[in-house]
Amino acid sequence: MKIKHRQRGSQLVEFSIFAVLFLSLLFVIIELAIMGWVNLTMQHAVREGVRYAITYQTDLDPGDPDDPDYILQRQVAVVERIRDSSMGLFDQLSPELEVNGTTITFPPNPGDFGNPGDILELRFRCNWELLTPFLRTFFPDGIYSFSVGATMRNELQPTTS
Numbered sequence: 001m002k003i004k005h006r007q008r009g010s011q012l013v014e015f016s017i018f019a020v021l022f023l024s025l026l027f028v029i030i031e032l033a034i035m036g037w038v039n040l041t042m043q044h045a046v047r048e049g050v051r052y053a054i055t056y057q058t059d060l061d062p063g064d065p066d067d068p069d070y071i072l073q074r075q076v077a078v079v080e081r082i083r084d085s086s087m088g089l090f091d092q093l094s095p096e097l098e099v100n101g102t103t104i105t106f107p108p109n110p111g112d113f114g115n116p117g118d119i120l121e122l123r124f125r126c127n128w129e130l131l132t133p134f135l136r137t138f139f140p141d142g143i144y145s146f147s148v149g150a151t152m153r154n155e156l157q158p159t160t161s
Contacts, residue, residue, distance in 0.1 A: 024134060031132045035144050038128050041087055042095070043148040049082035050122045050150040082124075095124035098149075116154050123149030 053075075079097070083090040096103060100121050128144040136142035 024132075027132050028135050031130060031135050035128060035130075038089055038093075038126075038144075039146050039148065041089055042093065042124060042126055042146075043150075045082045045085035045087075045090065046122055046124055046148050047150045048085040049078050050120060050152050052081040053078045053122070054120055054152045054154045093124075093126040093128060095126045098123040098125065118154050119151060120154055121149060121151040123147055 100119075125145070125147045128146070130136045130139060130142050130144055139145075
């Protein structure tokens with residue numbers, strides 16, 4: 001059986017159309033999964049940082065608690081805990097830190113994380129640049145902006161005797 005001359009190559013054209021649509025859809029699904037992973041990873045990192053802050057752990061704290069700059073060093077350690085828990089995403093996202101509704105700069109100022117018994121709310125606003133051209137059209141400037149946060153009550157500072 002001979003194939004007519006006009007039909008030669010039609011399967012290749014049909015496959016190429018299908019392949020482009022299938023791969024585009026596959027890349028969009030992968031990018032949506034990455035967006036969810038980035039969001040969940042940063043949520044976990046912020047929760048770890050807040051937990052570190054309220055429980056008065058000191059394993060990351062540089063310096064001596066009797067030093068007047070110790071509070072500032074402790075807060076830098078809290079941000080470092082978040083950075084360590086973010087699986088490398090912290091530096092890629094360049095997050096903006098908000099503590100108890102006030103945007104703060106790095107490093108945080110002394111007293112930004114509250115006192116024993118106070119409620120600590122830590123929120124990061126992050127931006128993730130999308131790679132898929134089709135998906136970029138649905139986000140302003142092709143950037144997925146999201147916010148993650150955690151709220152916990154500061155535990156009472158342990159007393160030393």
